[in-house]
Amino acid sequence: MANTREIKNRIESVQQTRKITNAMYLIASTKLRKARNDLANTRPYFDALRGEIKRVFRTAGDVDSPYFYPPDNNTPLEGTYGCLVITADKGLAGVYNQNVIKEAEKLLAQHPDTKLYVVGEYGRRYFDQHRIPIEHSFLYTAQNPTLDRAREISALLLDGFLTGTLKEIFVVYTDMESSLLSEAKSTRLLPFHRMQFTPPAKEKAVQEPFEFYPSVGAVLNSMIPSYVSGFLYSALLDSFCSEQNARMTAMDAANQNAEELLSALRLQYNRVRQAAITQEITEISAGAAAQRRTFGSEG
Structure with a gap:
């Protein structure tokens, strides 16, 4: 699974592409x-x-x-x-x-x-x-x-x-x-x-x-x-x-596709980030429990 840095880089790439397609849309309309x-x-x-x-x-x-x-x-x-x-x-x-x-x-x-x-x-x-x-x-x-x-x-x-x-x-x-x-x-x-x-x-x-x-x-x-x-x-x-x-x-369709892709990437980013936070909390809790057990046995 992609990490948060990779997903964030992809979100930035899609946002830059969306800026280009939106500019092309405005130029074409003019x-x-x-x-x-x-x-x-x-x-x-x-x-x-x-x-x-x-x-x-x-x-x-x-x-x-x-x-x-x-x-x-x-x-x-x-x-x-x-x-x-x-x-x-x-x-x-x-x-x-x-x-x-x-x-x-x-x-x-x-x-x-x-x-x-x-x-x-x-x-x-x-x-x-x-x-x-x-x-x-x-x-x-x-x-x-x-x-x-x-x-x-x-x-x-x-x-x-x-x-x-x-x-x-x-x-x-x-x-x-x-x-x-x-x-x-x-x-x-x-x-x-x-x-x-x-x-x-x-x-x-x-x-x-x-x-x-x-x-x-x-x-x-x-x-x-x-x-x-x-x-x-x-x-x-x-x-x-x-x-x-x-x-x-075509550019309007590209903008809509970019919005959908950004929504999916942001959701994926939040899930990965939440999973990383949960894992960190779990590791901290496990470490704290291990230390308590260790100090308890010494006492």
Whole structure:
């Protein structure tokens, strides 16, 4: 059985670990709050941009654009796909990274001719260790999503799409639907289905004609890159929020486990200490009794 010194050292070790996990919980909550504010501040612009794209289709439904499936074709395209995988830079976030990796592997199994574009050190290490080739790795950290970085990723993916190198582009990220629900999902980014921007049937068509310069197709094609950048920025922020939320959950569970372990160790410490005290009292009593017997026999 462990002595009191060993148990006391272990209690101190658990307390130090609890301080670290509690600090990580507080840091994650601060980052989560800031990322949510950033997302809330930028979302109105991209929602308005989506509304303008809908207005284009409401005005001219026969628009021809390379970013959309043809009106009479919604079947998957043959050729090389591109897949942007968004992971974290480190673990300690429950199954957050593993769920993203599973979605990416599922897509690779369905369509082996897929080029991977990876954000996050965890994803880079995983694919390197499993010798899965990466087409492009964005070396900046996943901890600080910015619109500039989203535009950089968007420009690279759009270049591959417009040149015909990539027939379809997917994004594997974690969507934080609420503080209690986050889901890793694979979403096709390009080409778009027209129905994504087609107004509801009950919505009235535009009565007064709009004038597009130089053409309605040119206007639409100039809006799509900004919309793609906005989608990627939203995916980066959603993933970052989900990571911090998962880390908060993991650290909270670690704190609770530490409390339970400390309670058990303190109980064990008190029992061992009480047993040691009892043993000392017993030894003193036995010694005193022996001395009494000795002095009694001499008298």
